[in-house]
Amino acid sequence: MRYLLPSLLLVALLAMLMLRGYVHSEILADHRVRPPAGTGQVPDRILKGGPVIDARGTTTPKALRVPDHKLVLTFDDGPDPQWTPKVLDELKRYDAHAVFFVTGTMASRHPGLVRRMVDEGHEIGLHTFNHPDLAYQSRSRIDWELTQNQLVLAGAAGIRTSLFRPPYSSFADAMDDESWPVTEYIGSLGYITVLNNTDSEDWKRPGASAIIERATPEGTRGSIVLMHDSGGDRSQTVTALRTFLPQMKERGYQFANLTEALGAPSAHTPASGVELLQGKAFVGAVAVSESATTVLVGGLAVIGVLVIGRFGLMLVLSFAHARKVRGRGFSWGAPVTEPVTVLVPAYNERECIASTVRSLTKSDHPIEVIVIDDGSTDGTADIVEAMWLRDVHVVRQVNGGKPAALNNGLAHASHDLVVMMDGDTVFEPSTVRELVQPFGDPRVGAVAGNAKVGNRDTLIGAWQHIEYVMGFNLDRRMYDVLGCMPTIPGAVGAFRRQALERVGGMSEDTLAEDTDITMALHRDGWRVVYAERARAWTEAPESVQQLWSQRYRWSYGTMQAIWKHRRAVVESGPSGRFGRVGLPLVSLFMVLFPLLAPLIDVFLLYGLVFGPTRNTIIAWLGVLAVQAVCAAYAFRLDGERMIHLVSLPLQQILYRQLMYVVLLQSWITALTGGRLRWQKLRRTGAVEAPGATTGRRSDDSRRPVA
Structure with a gap:
């Protein structure tokens, strides 16, 4: 018995460190990015269609476009404790909604930001748990990435979502024979794949003016704009929003969630039962491991x-x-x-x-x-x-x-x-x-x-x-x-x-x-x-x-x-x-x-x-x-x-x-x-x-x- 309690404490310590490694993408992280492939297997209606691909349980997948005068701002890779709150502040200032494609690793560490997104009327989409290129992954790994991401959303905000954006994705015409089977499989699981048709390229940090220029659609064309609220210094993105949001409103654009823009039911459904309990337990355990690790690092x-x-x-x-x-x-x-x-x-x-x-x-x-x-x-x-x-x-x-x-x-x-x-x-x-x-x-x-x-x-x-x-x-x-x-x-x-x-x-x-x-x-x-x-x-x-x-x-x-x-x-x-x-x-x-x-x-x-x-x-x-x-x-x-x-x-x-x-x-x-x-x-x-x-x-x- 004399060894029991010290051993349990040591096991708990190791478990917390393993959980931290798990949510910091230090175990299963796969940073490979597949080069472009041929497009012979991709239907023309997808290559030439809109950035929203609905392959849910249908024999004929369809590509949807955002109506004119509608802008769907999307932010990838978050939430980030430094930049996401600033992005949310700018959106709130101009009464604009957006879609945040969150990773499970970041959402589990910052669940309060996910709750704020939902509370302020934004839509949440999955961006996998730890951001691998799914074309390299097996179906079991894809299932795991999506399931874990949903589990975190359940624990953080009590919701599930039907929106998904693949990591390293681009325009619809960039879909190829490697990514298309993945999109079809994900559609069969009940997800809508959301790409984009306007890339701000803010990840390159070209300057706020360049970000605004690249994020602005032609004329009154509806668009899904890709931005990032995590993954590095996003100060230029925040600065660009302060000008971009009022400027586009003056041009008659409405910033809406994706389902609002498409006139569809909300992508969110309430999580319940075992999934809700498991999600809350997981997010709670992550919070404990993060706090404990901070203390341990200080101790070190x-x-x-x-x-x-x-x-x-x-x-x-x-x-x-x-x-x-x-x-x-x-x-x-x-x-x-x-x-x-x-x-x-x-x-x-x-x-x-x-x-x-x-x-x-x-x-x-x-x-x-x-x-x-x-x-x-x-x-x-x-x-x-x-x-x-x-x-x-x-x-x-x-x-x-x-x-x-x-x-x-x-x-x-x-x-x-x-x-x-x-x-x-x-x-x-x-x-x-x-x-x-x-x-x-x-x-x-x-x-x-x-x-x-x-x-x-x-x-x-x-x-x-x-x-x-x-x-x-x-x-x-x-x-x-x-x-x-x-x-x-x-x-x-x-x-x-x-x-x-x-x-x-x-x-x-x-x-x-x-x-x-x-x-x-x-x-x-x-x-x-x-x-x-x-x-x-x-x-x-x-x-x-x-x-x-x-x-x-x-x-x-x-x-x-x-x-x-x-x-x-x-x-x-x-x-x-x-x-x-x-x-x-x-x-x-x-x-x-x-x-x-x-x-x-x-x-x-x-x-x-x-x-x-x-x-x-x-x-x-x-x-x-x-x-x-x-x-x-x-x-x-x-x-x-x-x-x-x-x-x-x-x-x-x-x-x-x-x-x-x-x-x-x-x-x-x-x-x-x-x-x-x-x-x-x-x-x-x-x-x-x-x-x-x-x-x-x-x-x-x-x-x-x-």
Whole structure:
């Protein structure tokens, strides 16, 4: 169920994008135009007749002409949101009617203009759904073009129409052996084919005067005039109408709908039943997809700015950080040589606790180790005790969660500097020493170490290795320079005991106690810094299920911590500085950015399917190149082998989607009030877990090394 809602949202997003591609002629568009053919099969009465061809269910198709003193203005390819309203305004000003041959793609996106046409007494005709040359199309495709166009009219204005104009059509005498069979077939479907006998050629944009000249019939001859209200800049057409309409009225012409000019019943009939409902549903869905796509495009623009801005900021500040901490004469202060307490909270860590503890005994800095067994049921504490290691102590407690275990360990600590690590993490001999050196500066309250993925031999492990080196450690360098480190990693972090006690120790208010305590220290005025040489090797999740659980806790816990410390934004002093710098950056880069980042891949898919393919691929590769540069620099700073970056493209395509679903699930949990249920479930499990005796220090756990 955890995947269901995020997956449905992703499917809905893709569906909306597909619908947008559908109505923007990006799927079935066919721009081929057939050259002229012979006319042997076309009856002479059609070639020499009028521009209106009625082949509806008759054995003898007929061509009709518009009576004298009648002008039928026709506008093709619309409606256009910019030019159609201006054309309608001019027609309304001179009380003139016209026929608008609309395409389904444009009418579905601008149904309000179709309704206005009908309301103001104009006639609507079909111009296919997405404007292909029908001579190239099969009968099933022709049926689809007309049916979809009618469906849009039903949804937009509640009507059907019997008028049709073929795309790329001309005068009746241009009918040939390729177009005539199409005209006959369309007539058999109940449509009147409307051509023209006066072409304004406004699509060439020859100037308003030339358009007027070409649109003016000879003498008092009735005429069907071809103009366009879409397909490009139609400002000349609008300008021409302002002169053409009053000028022709002065000559005694009447601007009428086609059926009015021919004295025939209206071409419009009301849509009803299923067709009306389907039409309204389709037009409504298009409206939603258009609005959603506009928002998504805006989101993509935000992502572009964030990607470039974030990586640019990381590169610059990471370079500054490296120069600072690796420069000659840099020192945190006097070398820190005092003993350190290392806290190792452990819950069912049977497989790795021995390696963790053994790595600590090799430390080149004086330490005491306290393993806090948090009600393990797999003998974790027994394993540590059986190792008989000097200065390694075991504290047993009833299962109460990691924050409780750490606070319990802190109560048993002998020293003022405390290092915290996870039970599945291994330290290098120099890790503790490197980790505590920043405490030479009395302003430093906590230090973040360099957590690295140890099990990078699997694909998921390799992806997390890239994420740790690039996303986490490069980020920490940036945050260090800005003075707003958001998280001391649970795998490797150090604290002044005084700083922890001032903020009340580790809190159980959130699922991300490490982020919570770090923010609390910032607000209390302590510096939180990054020690890149303090390396710790941690076991990253090896399955999608494990990774999901870990990242769900991280992302949701981060949201909780941000919300908990939200008042820092309006506070003064150190708390206010962190609130106005740190919280916005954390919210932007750790919550908003990961949620929007998949739009890059969504639009890659959209571009590959709907186009423009080349530009889409170039843009996506550009983003990948920026990420690769940052990743390569991060790997160089960490001394990592570049070979692992081979999987970076695949990581960006697949891993990013998983992180998106995790973060989206966290948002859903927060917005639906799932937080309380989630925490309650966690605590209930803790109560039911069998615990050992007490939380005291075991006197018999201080044993000499065997």
